[in-house]
Amino acid sequence: MNTNVDTHLGTPAPAGADPSSRTESHSSTTAGADANASPDSKPSFNRFLIPIVTFALIAVVLAVGIKHSGDVGVIHSPLIGKPAPAWNLPLLADASRMIGSKNLQGRWYVLNVWGTWCYACRDEQPALLAIAHSSPIPIIGVDWRDDDAQARNWLAQLGDPYATVATDHDGHMAIDWGVYGAPETFLVNPAGLVVFKQIGAMTPEVWRREFLSRLPAELAGRSS
Amino acid sequence: MRGLRASSARTRALGLEARRWPARAWAAFTPLVVTLLLWSAAPALAVDPAQMPNPQLEARYVTLIHEFRCPVCQNETLADSNEDVAGEVRRQIRTMLLAGKSDDQIRDYLVSRYSEFILFKPEYSLRNAWLWLLPVVLLALGIIVALRIIRARAALVDQDDQIVDTGESATRG
């Protein structure tokens, strides 16, 4: 005796399947002698479309992944919109004097983390100099895990775009700000909130697009 | 022995993408990360024999540094990474442990600086619910489906007179 049994019974459902289409009721699910010679083609067709539909969804996710692939591994700072961590560091020019967030309250400022050991910091120096000339916003440099004498030489050679330079010898302040590489540049508003963080070298393009656009009109207008 | 070095002038002259020195194999990172080359005078290799004052703190420290991702590495733990930043974060953890902070406080501190990216274990939150529930849901569904199939097939056993060829002979060979 040849019983024609619906394939529904012989086939475990594919992984990642949509539960709703699997639980469709079917008159022939009751196994037994009653042969269902011509099962309803629509429900069984739905089941076998599950794999290709699932794959289509996966392809969409992969495509989105490609779009974001430039961003992979970049940590988007959770500090944005939050108060900048308080800091207080010795000056490069005079280690006995300190500068910190207290001194900068109530004004816009740019904080740039750099070091003489960092190639890209060298690359961004011209851009920083241009910004320093054109904008009233002070650029505060934080020399990260570096040698003071080398830092002073470096600035003498390449030019000093900074209003002041503080030194972070033990790296504690950098970690506090979520810095994981150099150079990184922050924009802080008068209320003390971090408005933007640039990861990687500063360029005039980035300055215009990300920093100027966030400054109030009169401050942005006065810069070129 | 110097620590990890930046790419040589030769690679630049070749016009090749400057390579960063990964702590693991098969690398060439995205240009973005390339700009974050670190070149330190005091390399902080993952081997860190600095001891904590008591065994409980030591045990907590070891567990914690295996829990966090190195922020710049591709998929390494803080414990295994030779990067300077990893050393800095490890130092920070040690400082916080000595200051008497709890594990949760340390975790919150790092996540507030480096985002959830620094965790290897996705947090138990509503947002991640799908991720944690996925295996459980799949298991439940799988068992239900399998049992339904078996039940249907079991009802056919008596009608099925097909003889099964096992391939094993019943006689000596």
Added chain:
Amino acid sequence: MLPELGHFALILAMLLALLQAFFGIAGPALGRDRWVSATISAVAGQFVMVATAVGCLVLSFVNFDFSVRYVAENSNTALPLFYRIAALWGAHEGSLLLWILLLACWTVAVAIGTTRLPPRFAARVLGVLGFLSFGFLLFTLVTSNPFLRIEPPPADGVDLNPLLQDPGLATHPPVLYTGYVGLAVAFAFAGAAMLEGRTDPIWARWTRPWATAAWAFLTCGITLGARWSYYTLGWGGYWAWDPVENASFMPWLVATALIHSLAVTDKRGLFKSWTLLLAIVGFSMSLVGTFLVRSGVIVSVHSFAADPTRGTAILIFLCIAIGTALALYAWRAPTLRSTGGFELTARESFLLFNNVLLVIAAATVFGGTMAPLIAATLGQGALSVGAPYFRPTFLLPILPLLALLSIGIHANWKRGRLADSRRTLLATLVLACAFALAVVLGAFAGRHVLSVVGVALGAWIILSSLVDPIDRWRRKLTVSRALVGMTLAHVGLAVVVIAISVVESFTVERDIALGAGESARVGAYDFRLIGVHPVVGPNYSAERGEVVVSRHGRVVTTLYPEKREYWVRQQVGTAAGIKNEYGTDLFVALGDDLGAGRWSLRAQIRPLILLLWLGPALMALGGFCALSDRRYGAARATAGAAESAPSAAKERTA
């Protein structure tokens, strides 16, 4: 000249692959028998061209031809010959060429191995493989040509990545890729069955040896990778649930499900459309893995250089290949019907659960690996998934699977008759638990619950697997190669389970600072640093430490960890000193020079880790043994489910 020849050979290969696909698929469809027989010629031609191209690239490496960009990026005048040849697959372009070469090799093997199958079916299989070859060749020529030149040629290359300068490079990628690519054969068999509209399950019998071979190679490839990363990366880890590692593990899980499902389809004609789907999904996982590794969408230590254009090209190829296969599946699968029945305790039932649990495990690993991408698609922030997620979620389906294995192996086809084996089941379970407790409490003085469970499950599998073969042997019945293979493979799996349980629970790791002559206690051993002195290698200079390891005052071994600086890339690498003592690895890696002759060291004791390498070797051996069973050689071209004279033997073999 050579690079141009190689380039030209690749173009010819691509055209021949296109012909192969055309003849193989259109020939049978249109009934043109001349086209059908022309397929084999196309296969041979394509293989010759691909081999020529590979030969040209190898010669370029051997002859220091730095005008070829790929050679300049991956070798150097100081690089030893062995690594110059292995550097062929050291980066993206060359490893793609390796893919293509292995696909051509498998295709030739299939052409030879299917001569006794119906010619139209065989042609279709070759046609599908030809389409895949064409896709890869097109992608390579357009986006990743290894024969591009540099003008003007540099005086010297930038050297192979030092981490790859290891014998592991010579073995891991080729063996792994052989497995990866081998799944394409099962995919092609499924494709041919669908194209033909076959409803009988004989194609499953034809596919079994190929699927098993691919699975065995994949097992070896993954293990070689784990072992390589274990001793080369300095910190003794063998599996990090890294996305690229997962990309090789997912096809393995699906392939395991496939070989078990093929057994059911072959023996009983059941699960036909499911087996078809698994064959498609297995290779699809290989393709998705290729995508993940080369497109830059995920964070991984193993990924190749990120390039969105390449990523897009692979994605398009993926969609065409997998989409077509799944569309064919949606079309043909409804026509596959089966009439068999089986009880709850029958072997089919256990194999069904095997499949369900393995697929759930694969889906979980897939979900976790893709989670960052899914979060990005949903517009959520960064989502980071690592070992703390994968460990518990992977164990969830796998632990029941291991338990069911020990029970199901006693089950008969169709009517389980498990009641007959009740005493055996109980005896083996009790023995296994006793063994586990003895090992964990006695040998290791540990109290981890999971390690007891793991060792018990492993021991139970071994005991259960040995019952039937030993019983047959004692009764002087034949023990077929299939049975031996199956037993070996299951025992191998059990060995892996035991090894992982012990290593994960009882490894001792310590970072110590030692001066010359000082020693420290790690686990049950004493590590004493004799000294560190400089040495010079072929393309590196190193500091080499001498560490004497002793136990209870008796010297066990001396280890020589090295910290190397490779001249060309000025990159630091560590070579750990490892010695295996009765299955346990004594492991030491050099850390930093702390000054004044003091060095920091990382020392580890890894118990029973030798089993972690032996287990998979047994599994692969079992696979090869099983597929050499003579049943597969005699290809029966008759349609219809297998039926033969009734056998009085217990119906227990898969």
